[in-house]
Amino acid sequence: AQSVTQLDSHVSVSEGTPVLLRCNYSSSYSPSLFWYVQHPNKGLQLLLKYTSAATLVKGINGFEAEFKKSETSFHLTKPSAHMSDAAEYFCVVSDPMNYGGSQGNLIFGKGTKLSVKP
Amino acid sequence: NAGVTQTPKFRVLKTGQSMTLLCAQDMNHEYMYWYRQDPGMGLRLIHYSVGEGTTAKGEVPDGYNVSRLKKQNFLLGLESAAPSQTSVYFCASTPFSGWRQPQHFGDGTRLSIL
Numbered sequence: 001a002q003s004v005t006q007l008d009s010h011v012s013v014s015e016g017t018p019v020l021l022r023c024n025y026s027s028s029y030s031p032s033l034f035w036y037v038q039h040p041n042k043g044l045q046l047l048l049k050y051t052s053a054a055t056l057v058k059g060i061n062g063f064e065a066e067f068k069k070s071e072t073s074f075h076l077t078k079p080s081a082h083m084s085d086a087a088e089y090f091c092v093v094s095d096p097m098n099y100g101g102s103q104g105n106l107i108f109g110k111g112t113k114l115s116v117k118p
Numbered sequence: 119n120a121g122v123t124q125t126p127k128f129r130v131l132k133t134g135q136s137m138t139l140l141c142a143q144d145m146n147h148e149y150m151y152w153y154r155q156d157p158g159m160g161l162r163l164i165h166y167s168v169g170e171g172t173t174a175k176g177e178v179p180d181g182y183n184v185s186r187l188k189k190q191n192f193l194l195g196l197e198s199a200a201p202s203q204t205s206v207y208f209c210a211s212t213p214f215s216g217w218r219q220p221q222h223f224g225d226g227t228r229l230s231i232l
Contacts, residue, residue, distance in 0.1 A: 009158070032218045034220050036220075036223075041225075041226075041228075042225055042226070043122075043208060043223040043224050043225040043226055044161075044208070044210075044221075044223040045223075046220045046222075049220050051218045052218075090160065090161070094218065106151075106163075106221060108160040108161045108162075109160055110158060110159060110160040111158075111160055
């Protein structure tokens with residue numbers, strides 16, 4: 001069965017230091033992978049997506065993620081954190097084998113809350 | 119371009135009351151979804167629709183009904199609200215060939231059942 005594991009429920013960094021949010025997945029096929037960000041009292045906004053092209057994906061606001069099939073990982077990074085990055089981040093897998101099943105087509109991780117200290 | 123719009127944004131209900139949440143999208147997307155978000159649980163799929171007039175059950179469908187009478191609208195109904203349905207509800211949509219496409223989300227409806 002497909003699954004997504006976000007390895008940290010909460011990450012705290014200082015402003016200006018690097019950010020690493022970890023995500024591992026399991027999939028029976030070549031999946032699409034997404035990172036979404038959710039600011040307080042807001043909906044989910046797409047940060048970046050991997051859809052079988054380049055394995056290093058660049059997103060908005062300086063974030064990027066690298067798809068590593070051998071490690072089944074899709075970690076999110078940013079070289080220098082900003083106060084405005086404080087939010088919750090979701091790693092999401094889309095698997096065509098699951099499309100139309102009871103989970104629709106997306107499998108969500110449980111989220112990682114990022115705190116940024118001044 | 120409004121994208122995905124959810125109404126209402128907030129609502130408080132008493133146990134046993136009924137209500138309908140409305141989701142409207144202006145992107146001509148075929149697929150629409152209703153999720154609930156609870157602390158530490160991520161998003162869980164309630165129901166979804168692959169086109170006008172069609173609906174299907176998701177991971178947590180019990181206690182909810184849906185309808186997709188028009189392509190742009192997806193309604194979520196609670197017939198007899200229970201405290202366990204206190205949650206934040208999100209609607210999303212995606213184009214027909216959606217499995218490689220990201221979903222577009224509304225800003226959510228915060229629902230409290232007393």
